[in-house]
Amino acid sequence: MGVPPRFEPVRPVRAYERIVEQIEDRVYRGLLAPGERLPSEREMMAQFAVSRSTVREALRVLESGGLVQSRPGDPRGPEIMPFSPAALRKSVTRMVQVDEVGLGELVQFRMLLESSANLLAARMASAEELDAMDEALAAMTAAIDRGYEEFSRADVAFHDTVARASRNTLIEVCSDVVRGVVLGLISHKIAHSPDQRELMEQSMRHHAEVLDAVRSRDGARASRLARETLYAYYAGYVSEAERPMLRALLEE
Amino acid sequence: MGVPPRFEPVRPVRAYERIVEQIEDRVYRGLLAPGERLPSEREMMAQFAVSRSTVREALRVLESGGLVQSRPGDPRGPEIMPFSPAALRKSVTRMVQVDEVGLGELVQFRMLLESSANLLAARMASAEELDAMDEALAAMTAAIDRGYEEFSRADVAFHDTVARASRNTLIEVCSDVVRGVVLGLISHKIAHSPDQRELMEQSMRHHAEVLDAVRSRDGARASRLARETLYAYYAGYVSEAERPMLRALLEE
């Protein structure tokens, strides 16, 4: 009404960006599905009417986003890739690297993600998914004697199963990403911990409790257990200044 | 123990990737801060001992990740950029575009994010932040007469203030991203809604309630209000099949 219509600042659009847009658009519309192939660089050079360097810049950008993958000498052309959380993981990793976020915030975020995942899993999990959790828990138990590496893999599998049972892909993917970043920051500390075996046994008991709550369809308890367990595990690695932030999620 | 050590599959590392790694590494170590400049393409071509095209491919990848920005004719060279959630937003947008996640999951995720943001804001918000929320709410009230565009901007400002008060950058950024994607999917429906004015007034009342709960340091209430408000707003746009997923977050 009283607001004068204003123009937007323009940034020169480079040739390779137009190519990226066109290809992204086709993928989004489903006209180009994972597994299918893009034309060869020389073919695209002709279709887009640009030089090969320009085509290659576009391909490098698409590749860094995980949308395509090109391999030398492959006459079938660059491959359209299925979705992968790799790009998301890189973004979060960068936030951590440039000190935009610290370990405390990561753990806090993981607490709220897993808390929600457990709540939803308790409500939604199918019999098959409960069985899968059983298996994952058994794998954890068996892995205690085989070292932290193996135990960590089984632990990840358990959390993955629960997250998938939440029936929310965003929760699933974000949990995976944040868990990966947290482990990347402190897994070496755990791996060299003197009371490593006790940590694993304690973890196993906590996971058994979670599974029990999920199976009993007790979402509130499963949710609370997630927060408590994560706090018990990671609070020691978080600076004292950030610890009250984590406790805020416990006293609900 | 019994596990035979296995080799990892190798992917040929291309020249431009090594360049990207070196530059990313310097930025992560703080040796290259936002605002600083990279050498010119010709200079890098000499330092990395590669061709111009290779340097350019690396720069395009870094640019698509939001890490640097180069402009034609600028003799100071490509600029190191501060962190921006643009890359994160793009990843999430892609997940939505390829139908990996639907509106229901997005809204559910937003419910748990804002629920947590409100909970933490009630505990952590400073007097200045409470004042900022007051201002944002006043702006919303004033914007009701100026149309949905303006109201939406004020609404976003309010949520941003609350998210920032949570003192968790991940929550802040993810809320911003998911909110943007959701609005991108349905803002045109709201903009053409016949009972638009009533929606805005209702929204304003809900936000006033949230602010009251935050100011009273009543985290549980602020948290519950976030979930209820979002459900009341967006459930109508979500398919009936997905709606029970949202309700699961209400009955806690």
Place this chain on the structure above:
DNA sequence: TGTAATTTGTTCGTATGTATA
């Protein structure tokens, strides 16, 4: 199995428009 054809990875040289000093 080996060979030929095709493709990508990379380099080099050049022309053009643009921003800074």
Place this chain on the structure above:
DNA sequence: CTATACATACGAACAAATTAC
């Protein structure tokens, strides 16, 4: 206003890798 240095974009060429016959 001019000179300089820059980024954008083009095109040709060679080596290495992959597929297919």
